Amino acid sequence: MARATGIAVWTRIAAQLREDIASGAIVPGGRLPPEAALASRFAVNRHTVRRALEDLARDRLIRIEHGRGSFVAEPVLDYQINLRPRFSEWVRRHNREPFGDKLSLRMIDPADLPECTIIREVLGLAAGEPVLELLRRGTADARPLSLSRHIFPARLEGLHAALLNHATITAALAQIGIADYLRLRSRITCRMPTPRECALLELERDAPVLHCENVNVTAANTPLELCFAIYPSHRVALIVEPTA
Incomplete structure (x- = not known):
């Protein structure tokens, strides 16, 4: 030159x-x-x-x-942690097309999950009571943005069929009579992804992810869901604003 x-x-x-x-x-x-x-x-x-x-x-x-x-650098999408956890609405606010890919849905004994203690505590489960575990991958314009595991009490009548039949969790919950649900709290940490998470999110092995443990409740404050979600740290920024 x-x-x-x-x-x-x-x-x-x-x-x-x-x-x-x-x-x-x-x-x-x-x-x-x-x-x-x-x-x-x-x-x-x-x-x-x-x-x-x-x-x-x-x-x-x-x-x-x-x-x-x-x-x-890839465009980083700001994700505001607020009362209503709605993946599709968040992605559309960035003028992207959202899609939730259901990877698996199963009924399982919480004892078979590594987070057994917190699942039983948060959801108020009786001994031996099963849960529904939904694994989803969220994308924006076909680019993977999130990988999430949603844990619900299996006692919610009709939820298994509703989750199978609807593209979004919000629509599935509405079908069984839960018109609204709210985020009670979120715990955010950072870690390295597993090989399977790298494959699903199209990440390199040394690319860190943001890990969120979210507790969601009904409008009547009844425990509804425990969600474990990860986001590529170079694609998503989590925004937390004080409420008071």
């Missing part, structure tokens, strides 16, 4: 890479060429390329994963 008076070479490289990203030559989530390839392309040393990449990372146009390379 020929030098221009007053303009650092790394600045010009960064500007060219910005143009490549803006034009769609490198799509969101796509990997940039390795540093060595970029150094060859611009006829500079790798240190100069690295400085250009760091500039793009500061502006959040790319993310640098040590040992793997640099990737064009």
Whole structure:
């Protein structure tokens, strides 16, 4: 790359890479060429390329994963944690098309689940009382955004059939007479995904996820659901605002 008076070479490289990203030559989530390839392309040393990449990372146009390379940043969708947990409404507010893919639905003894103690406590289950476990993958414009396990008391009459017949949990609950439900609390942590979660969310093994443990209740404050949901941390930002 020929030098221009007053303009650092790394600045010009960064500007060219910005143009490549803006034009769609490198799509969101796509990997940039390795540093060595970029150094060859611009006829500079790798240190100069690295400085250009760091500039793009500061502006959040790319993310640098040590040992793997640099990737064009994907749009991050803000998810406001509020009273009504509605995946479809959240995605549509970002002008994306939501879809909930039902991966499995089964009746199971909570004793067979690792979260047995909290499930029984939150849902107020009697000894030996089963639950319904629904596994769903949520997407926006076909891009995976969430993987969630929804645990309901199996005593809710007609819920199994309603969950099978409806695309959304809200519609399924409405069918059995639960017109509204609210979020009582959420506990948010961060962890690394399992290999299966990586496959379902189209993630690299070292991409962290946000893990939410949500307790939902009916409008009458009756325990309804315990939900364990994960979100790719580079695609979703969880927003919590004080209510008072």
